[in-house]
Amino acid sequence: xxxxxxxxxxxxxxxxxxxxxxxxxxxxxxxxxxxxxxxxxxxxxxxxxxxxxxxxxxxxxxxxxxxxxxxxxxxxxxxxxxxxxxxxxxxxxxxxxxxxxxxxxxxxxxxxxxxxxxxxxxxxxxxxxxxxxxxxxxxxxxxxxxxxxxxxxxxxxxxxxxxxxxxxxxxxxxxxxxxxxxxxxxxxxxxxxxxxxxxxxxxxxxxxxxxxxxxxxxxxxxxxxxxxxxxxxxxxxxxxxxxxxxxxxxxxxxxxxxxxxxxxxxxxxxxxxxxxxxxxxxxxxxxxxxxxxxxxxxxxxxxxxxxxxxxxxxxxxxxxxxxxxxxxxxxxxxxxxxxxxxxxxxxxxxxxxxxxxxxxxxxxxxxxxxxxx
Numbered sequence: 043x044x045x046x047x048x049x050x051x052x053x054x055x056x057x058x059x060x061x062x063x064x065x066x067x068x069x070x071x072x073x074x075x076x077x078x079x080x081x082x083x084x085x086x087x088x089x090x091x092x093x094x095x096x097x098x099x100x101x102x103x104x105x106x107x108x109x110x111x112x113x114x115x116x117x118x119x120x121x122x123x124x125x126x127x128x129x130x131x132x133x134x135x136x137x138x139x140x141x142x143x144x145x146x147x148x149x150x151x152x153x154x155x156x157x158x159x160x161x162x163x164x165x166x167x168x169x170x171x172x173x174x175x176x177x178x179x180x181x182x183x184x185x186x187x188x189x190x191x192x193x194x195x196x197x198x199x200x201x202x203x204x205x206x207x208x209x210x211x212x213x214x215x216x217x218x219x220x221x222x223x224x225x226x227x228x229x230x231x232x233x234x235x236x237x238x239x240x241x242x243x244x245x246x247x248x249x250x251x252x253x254x255x256x257x258x259x260x261x262x263x264x265x266x267x268x269x270x271x272x273x274x275x276x277x278x279x280x281x282x283x284x285x286x287x288x289x290x291x292x293x294x295x296x297x298x299x300x301x302x303x304x305x306x307x308x309x310x311x312x313x314x315x316x317x318x319x320x321x322x323x324x325x326x327x328x329x330x331x332x333x334x335x336x337x338x339x340x341x342x343x344x345x346x347x348x349x350x351x352x353x354x355x356x357x358x359x360x361x362x363x364x365x366x367x368x369x370x371x372x373x374x375x376x377x378x379x380x381x382x383x384x385x386x387x388x389x390x391x392x393x394x395x396x397x398x399x400x401x402x403x404x405x406x407x408x409x410x411x412x413x414x415x
Contacts, residue, residue: 045065045066046063046064046065046066047063047064047066047176047177047182047183047184048061048062048063048064048182048183048389048411049061049062049063049064049108049171049176049177049179049181049182049183050110050181050182050389050392050409051106051107051108051171052090052091052105052107052108052109052181053103053104053105053106053107054103054104054105055091055092055093055103056091056092056093057103057104058393059181059392059393059396061389061390062171064171064172064176064177065176066118066176066177066184067174067175067176067177067186068119068121069119069120069121069124069186070121071121071122071123071189072121072122072123072124072188072189073121073124073186073187073188073189074117074118074119074120074121074124074133074139074141074186074187074193075117075118075119075177075184075185075186075187076115076116076117076118076139076141076184076185076186076187077115077116077117077118077183077184078113078114078115078180078182078183078184078185078411079113079114079115079116079138079202079410079411079412080113080114080115080202080203080205080206080408080409080410080411081110081112081113081180081181081206081408081409081411082112082113082180082206082207082210082211082237082383082406082407082408082409083110083112083395083396083399083404083406083407083408083409084110084111084112084210084211084237085236085237085238085306085308085330086111086308086332087109087110087111087396088396088399088400089308089332089333090109091109091396091400092400094308094333094335094336095332095333095334096334096335097109106170106171106172107170107171108168108169108170108171108177108178108179108181108182109179109180109181110179110180110181110182110409111143111144111179111180111209111210112143112180112206112207112209112210112211112237113140113143113180113185113206113209114138114139114140114196114202114205114206114208114209115138115139115140115141115185116136116137116138116139117133117134117135117136117137117139118135118184119135120133120134120135121189127139127193127194127195128192128193128194128360128364129194129195129364131194131195133193133195137195138195138196138202138205139193139194139195139196140193140194140196140205140208140209140363140367141185141187141191141192141193141194141209141363142191142192142193142209142357142358142360142363143179143180143191143209143210144161144164144165144191144357145161145164145165145166145167145188145190145191146159146161146164146190147161147162147163147164147166147190148190150162150163158355158356158357159217159356159357159358159359160356160357161357164357167186167188180409181389181392181409182389182411183389183411183412192360192363192364194363194364194367196367197367197370197371199371200367200370200371200374201380203379203380203383203408204370204374204379204380205367205370206383206408207237207241207382207383207406208363208366208367208370209363209366211237211238211241211382212241212245212366212369212370213358213362213363213365213366214238214329214355214356214357214358214362215238215241215242215245215304215306215329216245216358216362216365216366216369217355217357217358217359217362218242218304218327218329218353218355218358219242219245219246219249219302219304219327220362221327221353221355222302222304222325222327222353222355223325224246224249224251224301224302224304224325224327225249225250225251226249226250226251226252227250227251227252228250228251228252228253228301228302229251229252229253229254229255229295229298229300229301229302229321230246230251230253230254230255230300230301230302230303230304231255231256231257231291231300231302231303231304231316231319232246232254232255232256232257232267232272232303232304232306233257233303233304233305233306233307233312233315233316233330234257234258234305234306234307234308234330235256235257235258235260235263235264235266235267235275236258236263236306236405236406237382237405237406238306238329238330239256239258239263239267239304239306240263240266240267240270240382241382242304242306243256243267243270243271243272244270244271244369244373244376244377244379245369247270247271247377248369248373253273253274253294253295254271254272254273254274255272255273255274255275255276255291255294255295255300256272256274256275256276257275257276257278257287258275258276258277258278259277259278259279260402261277262405263405264276264277266378266381266382266405269377269378269381270377270378271377274294276290276291284311284314284315284318287315287319288315288318288319291319292319295321298321299318299319299320299321299322299324300319300320300321300324301320301321301323301324301325302320302324302325302326302327303316303317303319303320303324303325303326303327304327304329305326305327305328305329305330305331306329306330307330307331308330308331308332308333308336309330309331309336310331310336310337310338311338312338313326313328313331313338313340314338314339314340314341317340317344317345317350317352318344320348320350322348322349322350323348323349323350324348324350324351325350325351325353326350326351326352326353327353327355328352328353328354328355329355329356332356381405382405382406383405383406383407383408384404384405384406384407385398385404385405385406385407385408386407386408386409386410386413387407387408387409387410388409388410388411388413388414389409389410389411389412389413389414390414391409392409395407395409
């Protein structure tokens, strides 16, 4: 391919992104070049932008890095040998697809044990955009998919706005609740009602969870959680201390505590609070705390005496992404998924998108790479 495309380059903590142009590569055998249709601002991207999540790999500012991972696109070109998606459906130029943003190696210890999708080198291809093939993240006009990444065609009845979160927020909570074996008859507390938390309400409802309690500091988020089917919500301003929130959860669960707590906040201090909310034998599912600088203090004896289990969960198996698309295709009419992405911005307005989501004006921002190109 001889054309060029734009990348919104991350240059440093709270620094403006810079739009830069790079040549679009031809795909190697087994690979796919994707034309991105939509990319979302995920909470983890905000952590990186704020300087809370170190992705610099030792570089000093100003960085020249690519970030962003929650996206959907269409096939721009297929490498030799690519004829179908991971599910075996025929794949052609122009087909809409979602895909893993990470690339499992299949040979590291984590991959060999098959206990976690968290491959030790799963982000080995996240090069700076100045390096070939240039398009290694979501905030650009193209994305280069390698043969080890699962790819699925988007069903015709799933619009881009719903498909975009499938390869991160929705797949991640599907995988997390599956690994925590949260299901029929269970009680679940969700710490955080951002993109992952709202999706988690729908997934928990589909899995037969009997009681869903959602905690957040923004009232509009909790209102949306209720629309998705949350049974109870806890607004932090009304329950301003950990003890008051723990007490409220115990009240709502007849004094027993929850069978599972899903952490989607990314703040270390919520961990001991969430562990206290668990019943005996409960599972604490930690997804949000990705930032290396966060710390929390727990009492190990509480885990032992309570028979509680703490899970660290990141990334997902291909079948979780496929399940996400199936849910969106067959059950989306039961949930207001269209409200999760509250605002759309052209790629050139990426700095506005980050600033407005950071201050809470925006529930979740979507970037449209071709709106003003």
